[in-house]
Amino acid sequence: MPDQSAQKKSRRVDFRGGGFAPKSRRWTGAIVFALIIIAAEVGTQTGFVSALTLPKPSDVLETFQDLYSSGLLWKHLGLSLSRLAIGAALGASIGVSVGILIGLFSYIRAGLVPLVAAIFPIPKIALLPLFVIWFGIDEGSKYALIAFGTFTPTVVATYGAVDNVDRTLIRMGQSFGLSWLSIVRKIVLPGAMPGILSGLRISLAIAIILLVAAEMLGAEFGIGAYILEAGSLYDLERLFAGVVILSLLGVLVSAIITVIERRLLGWRT
Amino acid sequence: MKLHLNKIDHRYGDMAVLQGIDLEIPSGRIVCLVGPSGCGKSTLLRIIGGLERPTGGEVLQMGEPSSDCLNPLTYIFQDFALLPWRSVEGNISLVIEDHGIRGAQARAIIDDVLARTKLTDFAKALPKQLSGGMKQRVAIARALAVNPAVMLMDEPLSALDSQTRELLMDDLIALWTRTPFTAVYVTHNLAEAVRLGHSIVVLSRRPGRIREIVHLDKPLAERSFGDADLEAQQKHLWTLMRDEARAADAELLDA
Ligand SMILES: Nc1ncnc2c1ncn2[C@@H]1O[C@H](COP(=O)(O)OP(=O)(O)OP(=O)(O)O)[C@@H](O)[C@H]1O
Ligand SMILES: [Mg+2]
Numbered sequence: 359m360p361d362q363s364a365q366k367k368s369r370r371v372d373f374r375g376g377g378f379a380p381k382s383r384r385w386t387g388a389i390v391f392a393l394i395i396i397a398a399e400v401g402t403q404t405g406f407v408s409a410l411t412l413p414k415p416s417d418v419l420e421t422f423q424d425l426y427s428s429g430l431l432w433k434h435l436g437l438s439l440s441r442l443a444i445g446a447a448l449g450a451s452i453g454v455s456v457g458i459l460i461g462l463f464s465y466i467r468a469g470l471v472p473l474v475a476a477i478f479p480i481p482k483i484a485l486l487p488l489f490v491i492w493f494g495i496d497e498g499s500k501y502a503l504i505a506f507g508t509f510t511p512t513v514v515a516t517y518g519a520v521d522n523v524d525r526t527l528i529r530m531g532q533s534f535g536l537s538w539l540s541i542v543r544k545i546v547l548p549g550a551m552p553g554i555l556s557g558l559r560i561s562l563a564i565a566i567i568l569l570v571a572a573e574m575l576g577a578e579f580g581i582g583a584y585i586l587e588a589g590s591l592y593d594l595e596r597l598f599a600g601v602v603i604l605s606l607l608g609v610l611v612s613a614i615i616t617v618i619e620r621r622l623l624g625w626r627t
Numbered sequence: 628m629k630l631h632l633n634k635i636d637h638r639y640g641d642m643a644v645l646q647g648i649d650l651e652i653p654s655g656r657i658v659c660l661v662g663p664s665g666c667g668k669s670t671l672l673r674i675i676g677g678l679e680r681p682t683g684g685e686v687l688q689m690g691e692p693s694s695d696c697l698n699p700l701t702y703i704f705q706d707f708a709l710l711p712w713r714s715v716e717g718n719i720s721l722v723i724e725d726h727g728i729r730g731a732q733a734r735a736i737i738d739d740v741l742a743r744t745k746l747t748d749f750a751k752a753l754p755k756q757l758s759g760g761m762k763q764r765v766a767i768a769r770a771l772a773v774n775p776a777v778m779l780m781d782e783p784l785s786a787l788d789s790q791t792r793e794l795l796m797d798d799l800i801a802l803w804t805r806t807p808f809t810a811v812y813v814t815h816n817l818a819e820a821v822r823l824g825h826s827i828v829v830l831s832r833r834p835g836r837i838r839e840i841v842h843l844d845k846p847l848a849e850r851s852f853g854d855a856d857l858e859a860q861q862k863h864l865w866t867l868m869r870d871e872a873r874a875a876d877a878e879l880l881d882a
Contacts, residue, residue: 530708533676534722534773535698544721548712625712627755 413594418602421595435603438569438581441497442607445504446565453509453561454554457516461550462542467517474513482507483571490576500572507568508561515557516550523549552626555619562611566604581607628692628699628776629654629809630675636683637670643834644670648684650828650837652777655807657847659820662830662838663868663875668813669781671835675811676700676779692776697726701775705782707762709754709769716741716750719769726773740768743802760791764798771802778810784819793852796822800847817864821857822850829867832875839867 395415401407402414425431460467460474482503489499489506523546531541573582581603588596630652637645644667652658652675660668673679675686677700692699709718719737728736741747744764754762763783770778784792796819802808814820820827827841843860850857 526704526706526708527710529678530702530704533678533700533702534725534769536722536725540725545710548710625753625755627711 410594413598417595418598421599422602425596425599433579434581434584437577437579438573438607441500441504441572441580442565442569445501445569446508446562448501449505449508449565450512450558450561452505453512454516456509457513457554458520458542458547458550460513460517461520462546470513471517474510478510478514482568483575486572486575495576500569500577503572504565504568508565511561511564512554512557515560516554519550519553519557520546522553552619552623555615555623559612559615562615563608566607566611570604628688628690630777630811631687631689632675632684633687634684635671635674635681635686637667637674637679637681645674645681646834646836648835648837652809652811654690654809656825657803657810657812657823659824659827660811660813660830661815661817661820661827661864661868662835663832663872664815665875666830666833666871667835668830671830672702672779672781672811672813675777676702678702693774696774696776697723697728698773699776701770701773701778703763703766703770703778703780703783705786707754707759707766707786709762709765711754714751714753715746715757715765715768718754718765719772722769722773736772740771743771743805744768744798758791759787760795763787763795767799767802776809778808780810780812782814783812785814785816792816792819799823800850804848817861817868820864821861822852823847827864829864832871832878838871 398407398412399415402409402412422431425434456470460470485506486499486503489502493499493502527545527549528541531545536544569580570582570585573580574586577583581600585597585600585604588594588600632648632650632652635645635648636643648671650658660671662668670679674681677686688699710721713721716737719740720733723733723736737750738747741750744767746761746764746768749757749761754765757765763786766783784795787795800823812820812823821843824841824843825847826843829838829841830836831838841860841864843857845854845856
């Protein structure tokens with residue numbers, strides 16, 4: 359045997375197959391938040407960070423409590439949430455329907471895809487004055503702005519998702535003589551659902567941004583108005599309290615979609 | 628019901644894929660289609676089932692399918708084509724719901740086909756929980772549920788490992804022996820062809836023409852793995868195909 363010596367020297371094969379597979383690490387996110395807040399608190403308490411740069415997290419919490427006990431929190435939040443819910447529901451539902459039509463009919467696709475591409479890059483806030491004229495100065499224009507902003511990304515995500523439905527499944531449906539409506543309802547829609555939901559994640563974040571923008575430009579109450587007022591008075595505590603509410607809103611929306619995904623997409627491998 | 632293919636021609640653009648295919652698919656028999664890769668077997672099967680329109684010629688149904696037949700020409704696909712979001716029984720009920728069959732009647736059909744494919748215990752499982760062999764048995768159960776007059780199978784076993792393939796071949800033979808069905812079975816595996824085919828149609832390389840039709844008289848139930856006479860037939864088929872396959876391979880390289 360030529361490599362007797364090589365056989366004697368044995369070495370374990372090292373494991374190198376780890377990583378690249380997302381795992382659920384439940385509390386990591388919360389710990390990151392907590393660490394940042396603690397660092398800010400310690401920094402401001404010791405004077406390492408000046409009070410003009412960053413408000414004390416504890417002061418922000420106090421402002422938040424004032425807001426809560428004065429009852430204004432619910433007034434702001436209630437209005438904002440109803441605007442968000444109505445606007446986003448309008449935009450997302452019209453967006454999903456139009457996206458599905460684009461995915462299914464080539465004439466609608468040929469007619470609408472360029473149109474969607476043309477309105478996608480328009481900053482929707484720039485159109486607020488127009489919406490005010492069309493839909494009125496109060497709630498109407500805000501609903502329209504949020505709906506319009508959610509509409510375009512939802513359309514694009516939806517027709518992409520419909521295009522990506524496994525063709526062999528559709529062919530299977532045809533080969534069993536299923537009706538057109540059954541194929542759409544039982545094969546195309548569920549097959550497109552993963553793409554539609556991940557599109558909604560983005561659309562809803564955009565909806566929150568537009569909500570604040572609309573409220574800053576013309577509203578008495580609402581989180582956007584609250585932040586704007588605090589900002590113009592350089593009241594950093596109140597500004598941050600408002601921002602925290604927005605972040606919580608974002609986390610909440612994302613969590614709701616995760617729950618929906620878990621319920622609807624359990625079949626995914 | 629039997630099928631008659633009448634001078635089928637097919638081309639994609641300038642490329643002729645099938646030429647003058649005349650073929651009789653008798654009732655209650657399994658016809659295997661073999662031929663080198665790219666000769667148009669899958670295309671021919673799609674034409675037979677009406678998923679593709681031939682450039683020339685026609686496929687004729689001779690006689691009426693039985694009255695309880697929901698979908699006369701039914702496919703079994705190589706990649707199973709199960710809906711991943713539906714359970715085993717949901718996948719089967721998918722193809723009978725559309726014919727207005729619901730409730731107790733649907734239950735009876737589903738239970739029957741699950742029993743015939745030995746899947747009764749997996750009725751509620753999702754496709755992702757099943758092995759490849761089981762998935763194909765679900766697809767077979769789904770096809771049986773519509774009581775097809777002709778089953779069109781495109782390499783139904785080629786996504787499976789060889790042991791599973793043997794088992795599933797035995798299952799198919801058992802199913803056929805209980806109630807003979809008509810089938811067109813595309814395969815590139817000659818061992819499968821001589822086990823399952825009552826006749827074996829050998830196609831030439833592209834453009835696919837019928838090169839020879841081999842008839843096997845031995846009953847399906849009496850054939851088994853490694854029979855000497857089947858091996859001899861298989862060898863004969865291979866000599867027919869070898870030159871075609873080699874030439875087809877060289878053409879692909881030239882292209
Ligand atoms: N939709 C299509 N458009 C254009 N060409 C096609 C189309 N489908 C198949 N072809 C071509 O037609 C020829 C026959 O294809 P087909 O899939 O029928 O062959 P096959 O005999 O089933 O091959 P394999 O053994 O690889 O499954 C191939 O050269 C293929 O590239
Ligand atoms: Mg093929």
